[in-house]
Amino acid sequence: MSVSNILLDIGLKYTLRAASKNIQITVGQTEAYLYADPRRLRQIVENLVSNAVKYSPPNKQVHIWSEVAPQGTYIRVRDWGPGIPPEERNLLFSEFGRLSTQPTGNEGSIGLGLWVVKKLAEGMNGEVGAHFPEEGGSVFWVRLPSKPPA
Structure with missing residues (x-):
């Protein structure tokens, strides 16, 4: 399955919600193919x-892109939000892992989203993670097995 179309579709889907906060969504174009369930990948x-x-x-801006690496294909989502305090990072992908960082537009959160991402990725022989650039924000990623183009 080609990742590019899925990333573009999701970028478009969230453009209106992001526009309400004057956030621009950009999608990088890299041709990548995965062994993955399309529904689960979309949910992730x-x-x-x-x-x-x-x-x-x-x-601010949210950037979505994919990268092909020897160990699989990475899908990354970069934001320029407040980041995650170092002492809370171990809670990121845990069930009901609520952190001190709060949504910026009164949106709700029950602390299950990243846990669901982790479980879905693991169900497709993948893994998840995050890193926190010095200039701020977060980059969340999922790695899934690559598939050669047909």
């Missing part, structure tokens, strides 16, 4: 993009 990416928009302050 939608959760990551939804969180990025939810926790980003107004007038």
Whole structure:
């Protein structure tokens, strides 16, 4: 399955919600193919993009892209929000892992989104993670097995 179309569709889907906070969504184009369930992949990416928009302050950007690496294909979602305090990062992908960081537009959160992302990725022989650039924000990623183009 080609990742590009899924990322573009999700970027478009969240554009209106992001626009209410003057957040621009950009999608990088890399041709990548995965062994993955399309519904589960959409749910993973939608959760990551939804969180990025939810926790980003107004007038920022959310960037979605994929990268092919020897160990699989990575899908990454980058935001320029407040980031995650170092002492709370171990809670990120846990069930009901509520952190001190709050949504910026009164959106709700029950602490299950990233846990669901992790479980869905693991069910497709993948893994998830995050890193926190020095300049701020977060990059959440999922790695799934690559498939050669047909």
